[in-house]
Amino acid sequence: MEISEAALTLFESKGVEATTVGEIAQAAGVSQRTFFRYFATKEEAALRDHWAFEAILGAGLDRLDSDVSPRLALEASFAAALTVYSDSSSIACQRLLRVNRIIKKEPTLRAVLARASVARNATLVDAVSKRFDCSELQIRLAVDVSIAVLRAALETWVDRSSTDEAANLPETYSLARTLAYK
Template sequence: MTRLDAFPVSPHLPAGQPGLRERRREQTNVEISETALTLFEHKGVEATTVGEIAQAAGVSQRTFFRYFATKEEAALRDHWAFEAVLTAGLDRLDSDMSPRLALETSFAAALTTYSDSSSIASRRLLRVNKLIKKEPTLRAVLARASVARNATLVDAVSKRFDCSELQIRLAVDVSIAVLRAALETWVDRSSTDETANLPETYSTARTLAYM
């Protein structure tokens, strides 16, 4: 069975009240990711090497690999953080609802983290997803990771609901499709509207999906 902690997230995201050493590690993590994003935006993923990222971030390649397994993972750090936010409430799904409604309600609650379009979290999520949109290499990484993610969701829903396997899989697949459509629409709208709001876009997507 796939564990909830199998969801693909960076193992270096902060938790609780970290000490000085952990804060320094987190700062290095952010700096490497920021550097990778900047280089990818200017040169593209394929044309950028780990060595270039490390040099620009002021760290050795050895240090780079202490934080990230690949250059793509470094760029996707904030997307992994987004998906970690989404899965934080999976053990509290409301079993009085249908599986799909429970998942969507959980997602909607998690997306309040991105209610402020000007927040650091929102801006970073927007930035990385703009890059994902134009970089097939990053989309391929996410496509591979989605297999584990969907298995995690199916496992979580199976533990909370006494439903058929088909109903559970449909609930997961449809919920993820609605979320993905909302995320991509938000990214597109943000190009011309700085006030575009991810939670509101997701709410609209849910309404349209039920029509």
């Protein structure tokens, strides 16, 4: 079993606080030393798929369409990136869903993500600033609003997926974009 998978499995059964790095390493069949070569904390190990999700979102930042507003450019970039998650039965989609269900239940993981969001937003502001000749306020608003729409879509998708196997992240994001500006 890989380290991230072991962390997720243990967090699902015992919770984050009750799980130790030693237990994760043992379940993964590695030493604690090996664990720490890959991850700084047990929380980081469980969030690998979330970081991959954010990397996918960030991959299109150098291609933002400067012919539209910064917000529309970011949202179009996010929408394009989310096509990776179109197939609800794909491994990537199922892992993202699984980690987000755990995040929803675990305040420790939410706190890690809240701290990381500061750096992510700064990266987005920097990327948008390089492509658009706008005020800092307009760029910050574009980033914050775009992230809020994405977060609402992601959380709604996670909730819907519990009762609706056909729930689709890109479609939920498209709906969130529409509803956000009504």
